Every structure is written in structure tokens, then in C-alpha cells.
Amino acid sequence: xxxxxxxxxxxxxxxxxxxxxxxxxxxxxxxxxxxxxxxxxxxxxxxxxxxxxxxxxxxxxxxxxxxxxxxxxxxxxxxxxxxxxxxxxxxxxxxxxxxxxxxxxxxxxxxxxxxxxxxxxxxxxxxxxxxxxxxxxxxxxxxxxxxxxxxxxxxxxxxxxxxxxxxxxxxxxxxxxxxxxxxxxxxxxxxxxxxxxxxxxxxxxxxxxxxxxxxxxxxxxxxxxxxxxxxxxxxxxxxxxxxxxxxxxxxxxxxxxxxxxxxxxxxxxxxxxxxxxxxxxxxxxxxxxxxxxxxxxxxxxxxxxxxxxxxxxxxxx
Amino acid sequence: xxxxxxxxxxxxxxxxxxxxxxxxxxxxxxxxxxxxxxxxxxxxxxxxxxxxxxxxxxxxxxxxxxxxxxxxxxxxxxxxxxxxxxxxxxxxxxxxxxxxxxxxxxxxxxxxxxxxxxxxxxxxxxxxxxxxxxxxxxxxxxxxxxxxxxxxxxxxxxxxxxxxxxxxxxxxxxxxxxxxxxxxxxxxxxxxxxxxxxxxxxxxxxxxxxxxxxxxxxxxxxxxxxxxxxxxxxxxxxxxxxxxxxxxxxxxxxxxxxxxxxxxxxxxxxxxxxxxxxxxxxxxxxxxxxxxxxxxxxxxxxxxxxxxxxxxxxxxxxxxxxxxxxxxxxxxxxxxxxxxxxxxxxxxxxxxxxxxxxxxxxxxxxxxxxxxxxxxxxxxxxxxxxxxxxxxxxxxxxxxxxxxxxxxxxxx
Numbered sequence: 001x002x003x004x005x006x007x008x009x010x011x012x013x014x015x016x017x018x019x020x021x022x023x024x025x026x027x028x029x030x031x032x033x034x035x036x037x038x039x040x041x042x043x044x045x046x047x048x049x050x051x052x053x054x055x056x057x058x059x060x061x062x063x064x065x066x067x068x069x070x071x072x073x074x075x076x077x078x079x080x081x082x083x084x085x086x087x088x089x090x091x092x093x094x095x096x097x098x099x100x101x102x103x104x105x106x107x108x109x110x111x112x113x114x115x116x117x118x119x120x121x122x123x124x125x126x127x128x129x130x131x132x133x134x135x136x137x138x139x140x141x142x143x144x145x146x147x148x149x150x151x152x153x154x155x156x157x158x159x160x161x162x163x164x165x166x167x168x169x170x171x172x173x174x175x176x177x178x179x180x181x182x183x184x185x186x187x188x189x190x191x192x193x194x195x196x197x198x199x200x201x202x203x204x205x206x207x208x209x210x211x212x213x214x215x216x217x218x219x220x221x222x223x224x225x226x227x228x229x230x231x232x233x234x235x236x237x238x239x240x241x242x243x244x245x246x247x248x249x250x251x252x253x254x255x256x257x258x259x260x261x262x263x264x265x266x267x268x269x270x271x272x273x274x275x276x277x278x279x280x281x282x283x284x285x286x287x288x289x290x291x292x293x294x295x296x297x298x299x300x301x302x303x304x305x306x307x308x309x310x311x312x313x314x315x316x317x
Numbered sequence: 318x319x320x321x322x323x324x325x326x327x328x329x330x331x332x333x334x335x336x337x338x339x340x341x342x343x344x345x346x347x348x349x350x351x352x353x354x355x356x357x358x359x360x361x362x363x364x365x366x367x368x369x370x371x372x373x374x375x376x377x378x379x380x381x382x383x384x385x386x387x388x389x390x391x392x393x394x395x396x397x398x399x400x401x402x403x404x405x406x407x408x409x410x411x412x413x414x415x416x417x418x419x420x421x422x423x424x425x426x427x428x429x430x431x432x433x434x435x436x437x438x439x440x441x442x443x444x445x446x447x448x449x450x451x452x453x454x455x456x457x458x459x460x461x462x463x464x465x466x467x468x469x470x471x472x473x474x475x476x477x478x479x480x481x482x483x484x485x486x487x488x489x490x491x492x493x494x495x496x497x498x499x500x501x502x503x504x505x506x507x508x509x510x511x512x513x514x515x516x517x518x519x520x521x522x523x524x525x526x527x528x529x530x531x532x533x534x535x536x537x538x539x540x541x542x543x544x545x546x547x548x549x550x551x552x553x554x555x556x557x558x559x560x561x562x563x564x565x566x567x568x569x570x571x572x573x574x575x576x577x578x579x580x581x582x583x584x585x586x587x588x589x590x591x592x593x594x595x596x597x598x599x600x601x602x603x604x605x606x607x608x609x610x611x612x613x614x615x616x617x618x619x620x621x622x623x624x625x626x627x628x629x630x631x632x633x634x635x636x637x638x639x640x641x642x643x644x645x646x647x648x649x650x651x652x653x654x655x656x657x658x659x660x661x662x663x664x665x666x667x668x669x670x671x672x673x674x675x676x677x678x679x680x681x682x683x684x685x686x687x688x689x690x691x692x693x694x695x696x697x698x699x700x701x702x703x704x705x706x707x708x709x710x711x712x713x714x715x716x717x718x719x720x721x722x723x724x725x726x727x728x729x
Contacts, residue, residue, distance in 0.1 A: 026534050033530040040527075137353060142361040143579035144550045146557065153726065155563045166533060168561035240561075241527075242553040242583055246357050250525055282530040290520040290531060291494060 023287070028165045030286040031279065036168070038278030039175030040240065042271050043233040044251050045258035046181060047226035052317075053265035054202045054222045057106060057121040062230055062255050063248030064132035069095055069231025070238040070247070071140050074147050084147045084235050085173065091235055092228040099227025102128075103220040129248065136245035147238035174236050181229060182271055189267070198222060202265070261301055263316020273312055276300075341652045343388045344380060344645070346371070346638075347416035347440075349406050349431055350423045354398025355525070358549045358579065359630060363423040363446045365623055366634025367391065370642075373608045373618070373635075380642050382651050389638075396422050400430030407434040416440065417654040418662065420637055421460070423630075424548075425449030425496035432460040439656050441663045443641060445634030448573070449496040453681075453689045459659075461666055461680050461688045463633045463640060465596060465695070467497065467546075467572060469686060471504030472511070473695035474594045477709035478542060478568050479512035481720045485541035485567055489518040491531065491555075492546035498524075501546025501572045514542065525551065529558045541567040549574040553583045560587050560725050567721035568592055576628040576698060576705045586728045588700045590719045596693040597629040597675055598707055600715060605674035607639050615674040626704070636675035643671050 048062045069091050076091070077084045109124040110117040154169035189195035197218050200208040209215050237243070237251075258277060262269030277297060284296045310316040348367050351360030371389050374380060379388035392414045394406025403422050410416045411434065419435055421444025422428045428447035435442045436457050443461045444452075450466040478485055488509045492502025499521055506519050517538045520531065532555075535543065543566045545555050552574040559565070574580055575593030597603075599616030609615040615635065619627035641662075648665035650658040670679045670692070677692030697709035699718055708718040 025537060029533045029537075030530055033533055037527055037529070134353075137357060142357045143577070144358060144553055144583055145579070146553060146583035148585065152557065153560060155561060157563075166536070166562045168529070170561060171529070241557065242550045244358065244550060246353065246355055247550075249355075281527070285522070285526070285528075285530040286534045290522045290526070293526060294523045 025163060026286050028163050030282050032165050032167065034279035034282030035275060036171040036175050036278070037282060038271075038275035039171070039178040040233075040237065041254060041258050041274035041277055042178040043174070043181060043229070043236065045255040045262070045270050045274060046178075046185065046267070047229040047233075048255040049259045049262060049265060049267050049270050050185065050229075051223060051226040052259065053267055054198055055103075055107075055110075055121075055219050056118055056265075057110065057125065057223075058118065058256075059226065060122060060125040060252055061128040061132060061248075062226075063250065063252035064129050064136070065095065065099075065227045065230035065248075066234040066237060066251045067136055067243070067245065067248040068132065069234030070147065070243040071136070071145075071234075071245075072231065073235030073238055074145055074243060077147055083151075084149050084239055085151065088232045088235055092232045094228075095231035096224040096228030098224075100220045100224035102227070103223035104216065106223065107216060107219060129252065133245065133248055136248075140245045142245065144242040144244045145238075146242050147235060149239040152239055170239050174240060177232075177236055178271070178274075181232075185225075185229075185267070194218075194221070257297075257301060260316075261304060261312055263311025263313055265317045266311060266313065266315040269311055269313050269315060276312070343390050344418075344652045345414060345416045346389050346391050346641075347394065347407075347410035347414065347419035348391050349394045349396055349403055349410065349419060349421060349427070350446075351398040351403075351427065352393070352395040354396075355550075356398035356424050356427075356548065358577070359446060359573075360396070360398070360423040362577065362628065362631050363634050364393075365619070366445055366627075366631040367420045367638060369619060369622055369631075370608070370635040370638030372622075374638065374642060377608070380645050382646055383649055385651075387652055391420075392416055396427045396431075398424070398427070400427050403427035404430040404434050407431045411435065411438040411440055415653065417652055418442065418641055418659070420445065420634065420641075421447065421462070423447070425452055425500070428452055428460070428462075429455070429496060432457045435459055439659055439663075441641075441659055441666060443637040443666070445637035446630045447497070449500040450685065451496055451500065453687050454685060456687050459663055461640070461690075463636045463675065463678060463690045464629070465691060465693055466686060466689050467501045467594075468504045468507075469689070469691065470594050470596060470695035471501055471572065472508035473709065474570055474592055474697040475505055475508035475514070475544070476512055477697040477718065478570065478592065478720075479509075479514060480709075481568075481718060483567075483721075485514055487515045487517050487538070487540045488542035488544055489535045489538065489540040490516055490544045490546075491519075491528070492521045493524045493526075493548065493551050494521050495524055495548075497573070498546040498548065498551075502544070503546075505544040505546065505570065509542070509544070524548075527558075528555060529562065532558050532564065533562055536562055536564040542570060543568075544570040546572055547574070549577055549579060552580060556584050556587050556591065563725060565722050565724040569722060570594075573630065575700065577630075578625045578628070581700060581703050587725065588703075589728065590722045591700050592708070592718070593698045593700075593705060595629045595696045595698045595705065595707075597632045598696070598698060598705055599626060600707070601676065601696070601713065603674055603676050604672050605639075606672055607642060608635075609674035612674050628705075632675050636673050636678060639673050639675075640666065640669060640671070640678050640680075644669050 156167040262273035379386035396403035419442040644665040679692035
């Protein structure tokens with residue numbers, strides 16, 4: 001196996017790989033790309049799933065938190081000159097505080113005597129989305145930007161037995177970040193008193209209250225974590241792709257797809273749903289007709305929900 | 318009292334009473350463009366071009382018709398990057414605002430939805446930023462465009478690349494799935510085949526698609542040229558993806574977006590040596606008779622107004638205003654325009670042949686480019702030193718094309 005930074009533009013001449021048919025040569029790369037795309041999807045959907053699982057809020061503003069986080073990362077990078085990935089904790093702290101402060105307002109909209117709290121939450125966050133997006137366009141302008149990271153310019157070339165893959169370093173970081181955030185959230189929910197309180201709240205809000213759990217404070221923390229994680233994801237996304245004030249809508253839809261496929265509110269299903277969507281896209285782009293990639297994604301989503309309406313593992317709401 | 322009630326009713330319904338229209342001392346100009354949504358970048362660039370024209374023409378006292386000057390007032394409709402919203406906006410401008418003529422949408426898709434509505438109301442429209450050949454094949458009687466279609470401009474840069482040494486032998490052509498981008502990709506493909514460049518892969522992909530799997534597969538084929546039809550964000554994402562997989566083709570060709578200031582700002586040194594297609598740059602030798610004397614004068618005015626360099630879309634939109642200005646004067650029509658006067662304005666546009674800061678404006682009156690501006694030369698531009706410079710054709714070239722591209726990891 002040869003391993004190391006790729007120094008040449010492109011691959012070595014193809015004749016070296018003639019022992020493996022071209023279609024097979026593409027497979028490892030297509031699978032890897034699918035997993036790396038899935039990694040981005042995980043981070044987009046994780047906070048969204050958490051917010052729904054605990055507070056039963058379908059947060060249509062998730063894409064806007066991603067956008068705001070991306071722009072904070074963009075400006076912080078310009079002001080400090082630091083790599084945007086080193087600024088992730090700052091972005092997390094700022095937006096966790098923002099989410100913590102905003103959650104009581106959302107709570108007020110979905111509680112009390114109002115009927116159908118899920119719908120109220122959806123409408124409220126939809127309005128929040130429109131307000132943030134409009135403000136973003138006014139404040140940040142309409143041009144696209146990019147957050148330059150040292151990792152964006154690096155890649156790893158792996159080769160063995162006539163098969164090879166190029167691993168873009170920034171996407172590998174995105175993948176590791178996704179797995180890391182998933183693991184940390186899992187650990188917090190399963191191993192800490194705070195996590196126990198969150199799970200209790202998700203299962204039965206009234207009973208949790210009777211056991212001495214402060215539902216409002218826990219709810220604020222959960223929404224704060226969701227907003228903080230989403231904002232950090234914005235910085236990672238801005239290092240991989242471009243950013244603009246209008247970028248949020250696409251990520252909101254994406255988060256919704258992943259969470260529906262995982263099962264609404266079932267956090268453990270998110271990575272698998274994200275990987276599935278990433279792999280379907282990647283394999284279809286390489287082996288199918290790229291024009292119909294979205295059709296393929298929707299067809300698979302439809303079939304899975306037809307068979308299992310509560311998501312991949314039938315554990316959603 | 319009856320008149321007061323009628324006025325109140327009109328105010329509630331958002332329409333102007335007939336007597337308020339009579340003897341109007343200014344032109345009502347509709348502007349339909351995407352101020353929000355996925356196409357907000359291009360839409361707002363378009364708006365800047367129209368606004369700059371309106372400001373300049375009003376500073377000069379307005380449009381001169383038979384010795385009298387009539388200011389212009391712009392009425393906006395946000396298409397929200399959706400063709401259906403553009404069509405609704407056109408309906409509102411036609412029936413409620415009762416505009417005299419319209420400055421058209423950003424993006425071909427929205428233009429294709431707006432044109433039939435204005436055709437119904439017989440309101441002339443000039444779009445300063447729609448380039449799909451599909452628009453002109455529909456032969457709309459009241460729709461014109463200052464930017465030539467991509468099948469008119471797209472072949473120039475491919476021909477320029479084919480003339481470079483060593484000649485590129487293979488290409489991969491990708492396009493995003495919208496009217497403009499698809500037409501761009503098809504124009505690139507046709508031109509490549511015509512110039513003896515073998516197209517190894519031609520794919521139309523969903524708008525906004527993460528292209529990394531497709532580019533990784535393309536990398537195995539080692540194409541000399543990667544040509545892509547897309548909009549601003551997609552172009553930035555494509556360059557970033559190629560940078561991430563560390564594949565530098567001999568030439569990277571795009572169309573609109575390369576000349577946008579955001580392209581260079583977002584990509585820095587990775588934007589260098591990317592080729593694009595254009596019909597105008599601030600350094601193009603032109604001679605204008607209305608508002609701005611040449612391209613440089615326009616570029617300076619735009620820079621002063623907005624603080625960023627103008628690109629060919631913004632300039633094309635200001636030129637659309639100038640075309641109306643010249644046609645109104647020639648038709649001798651004064652506001653408000655009735656149906657007969659709008660028809661006379663349409664005829665004047667069709668007969669128009671003027672020199673502007675943007676270059677020549679001459680709308681075709683027949684053939685596949687019907688009502689598109691065929692007075693301009695297609696240019697090949699390349700990003701050099703952080704700005705787009707003309708690399709071909711030879712009579713306009715400011716520099717030699719840099720080719721093959723410097724590998725990503727050898728750039729300083």
C-alpha cells in the first residue's frame with residue numbers, strides 16, 4: 001500500500017491499473033465519497049433530531065443556524081487569521097448561548113392552551129427562519145464566500161492492489177467531526193445526570209417534572225446544544241463548500257430527510273440514515289444517470305417509509 | 318364623493334385610477350428579478366445594473382422624447398428565484414402598477430415564465446441577464462435581451478482552448494440542471510466536438526449537487542479540460558472540490574460567475590487561470606453615445622456606487638435600460654404608454670442598432686437568435702492577477718492565456 005500526500009496533479013497513468021476494470025476501480029472511491037457526504041449530513045441532522053426528540057419541535061430554522069455559524073466562522077477567521085476549524089469551540093459557545101436564550105420564547109409558543117404544539121413549533125421556527133434569512137441577506141450581502149482552511153488544500157492518496165482512493169483532508173475532518181459529535185452526544189445522554197434528565201424529559205415531561213427535573217432549564221440547554229452544534233457544522237460546511245445568506249434552506253430540507261429516514265427523534269438512527277443517503281447519491285452519480293440522482297434518493301426514501309413509516313429502524317415517532 | 322369612494326376602492330385593491338395615469342410625467346418601469354432565494358446573488362447584481370441606469374438617466378433629467386425629458390421610476394417584483402413567483406410579479410406589474418415597459422429577470426428559467434405573461438399584456442421587456450437559447454426559440458414578440466445566448470458565446474472559449482499548445486484532446490462537460498446551465502453545457506459539448514476535442518463524459522446534474530463523487534470518477538479519466546455550466550455558488554464549489562481531490566486539469570472552463578467579484582474573493586489563488594466566457598469587461602474598447610462614454614467610464618461609476626467591480630451581467634442590465642431609452646426616443650412615445658405605443662416601442666427596439674458603453678446593441682429580427690442582441694463579440698476571459706482579463710479573440714486580447722493551469726499545490 002502506498003500512502004501519503006498526493007504531490008502530482010491527478011493520478012499516475014491509467015495503464016498501471018489495467019488489471020482492474022475501470023468500473024471496479026471507481027467503487028472504493030464512490031463508497032468513500034458516499035460515506036464522507038454522509039458525515040456532513042450527520043452533523044446537519046443531529047441537532048435537529050435532538051430538538052425534536054426532547055422538545056418535539058420541528059426546527060425549520062436549523063439551516064439558518066448553520067448559515068449564521070458559517071458567517072461567524074468566516075468573520076472570525078478574517079479577524080483572527082486562525083484556521084476556522086480552531087474556532088469551532090468559540091462558535092459553539094456563542095450559539096449555545098443564543099439557543100439557550102431563544103428556547104423559552106419557542107417554549108411559550110408551543111405550550112399553554114394552544115392546540116397542536118408540534119404545528120405551533122413548526123410555524124414559529126418557520127417564521128424564525130424567514131426572519132433570520134432576510135436579516136442575513138441584509139447584513140451579509142448577496143455574494144457567496146468561502147472559509148479557507150489549511151485542510152482544504154490537502155488530500156491523502158491510498159493505493160493497494162490496483163485499487164485506489166483519494167481522501168480529501170477537509171472532508172475526512174468533517175467525517176471525524178460528525179462521528180465525534182455523535183459519540184459525545186451519545187455519551188452525555190447515556191452516562192451523565194444531565195443526559196438522564198434529558199431522556200426522562202423526552203419520555204414523559206410531566207413525570208420528569210414530578211421527579212424534580214427542571215423542564216425549562218433542560219429544554220433551554222438542549223436547544224442551546226442543538227443550535228451550537230448546527231452553528232459549528234456551518235463552519236465545517238463553509239470550509240468544504242461555499243457559504244451565502246441563502247444557503248440555509250437546502251440544509252433544512254436535508255436535515256428533515258435524514259431525520260425522517262432515521263425515524264423522527266431517534267438519535268441513534270441519524271448516522272445510518274445519513275450514510276445511506278450519502279452512499280445512494282455517490283453510487284448513483286458514478287454508476288447511474290447523474291440527472292436522476294435526486295429521483296433515486298426520493299425513491300429510496302419513499303420505499304423505506306412505505307415499508308417502515310417510523311424510519312429505518314422503526315423507532316421514530 | 319363618488320370619486321373619493323372609487324379612489325379608496327382603488328387604494329384597497331392596489332390599482333391606480335385611470336385619471337391618475339393620464340398625463341403622467343414619468344415612465345413607470347417594471348423590474349422583475351430574484352432578490353432572494355438561490356439566485357439572489359445574480360438577481361441583486363441585475364438589480365444594481367438597472368438601478369445604476371435609472372440613477373444616471375434621472376440625473377440627466379430623464380429620457381428625452383421630442384425635446385422634453387421624462388424621469389423613470391422603478392417598480393420591483395421579487396421573483397424569489399422561482400419562475401412561478403416571477404410570473405406572478407409580472408402579472409402584478411402589468412395589471413396593478415400598469416408599467417410602461419419591463420427590465421427583465423435574472424436567470425433564463427424565470428425569464429421563460431415571465432415572457433408569456435408580458436406577451437399577453439403586450440408589454441415590452443428587455444432582460445439584461447438571461448442567456449438560454451430556449452428563450453429566443455420561443456420567438457416572443459415583446460421580449461428582448463442584451464446578452465447573447467450561450468450557444469452564441471459558448472463556442473468562443475472552447476475554440477480558443479483548442480488553439481492552445483499542447484492542444485487539449487479530451488474534455489469532461491458538466492452542467493447544472495437549469496435552463497441556462499444546461500444550455501451552457503450543451504454549447505460547450507457541441508463546440509468541443511466541433512473542434513476535435515473528445516468529450517469523455519457529459520452529465521447534467523441536479524442544481525446544488527455535491528459533485529465530489531462525479532469529479533473523483535472524472536479524475537480517473539484524466540481529462541485535459543473540465544467545462545462546467547452553472548451559477549456562482551456551484552462554480553465556487555466545483556473549484557473547491559477539484560482542489561480537495563487535488564486534480565488540476567490543463568484548463569478549467571466556466572461561463573457566468575467567473576467574472577463576478579465573489580468568485581475571486583471566495584477562491585483566492587485557486588481562482589487564478591480559470592477560463593470563462595463573457596461579452597464585456599471594464600477594459601473592453603467600446604464607445605457609448607448615451608450616459609457613459611465607454612466601458613471604463615461605466616466601470617468607474619459602478620465601482621463608485623457599489624464598491625466592487627462591475628461584471629458583464631450588471632453592465633448588460635444597465636445597457637438594457639439604455640436600449641429602452643434609445644427606443645423610446647425614436648418611437649417618440651410619452652408616458653403613460655397605451656397598447657399602440659407599446660407596439661411602436663417594440664418595433665423601435667427591433668429596428669435598434671446603437672453603440673453603447675456595453676458595445677453594439679442590435680436585436681436580431683429573425684432566426685434562432687430572434688430578439689437576442691447579436692451585436693456583441695464573444696470573449697474568452699481568464700482570471701489573472703485577481704481579475705478577469707480578455708484572453709481571446711486576438712483583436713481584443715489583453716494577455717496571453719496561461720495554459721496549462723498551474724497545479725493547485727504549486728500556487729503561491
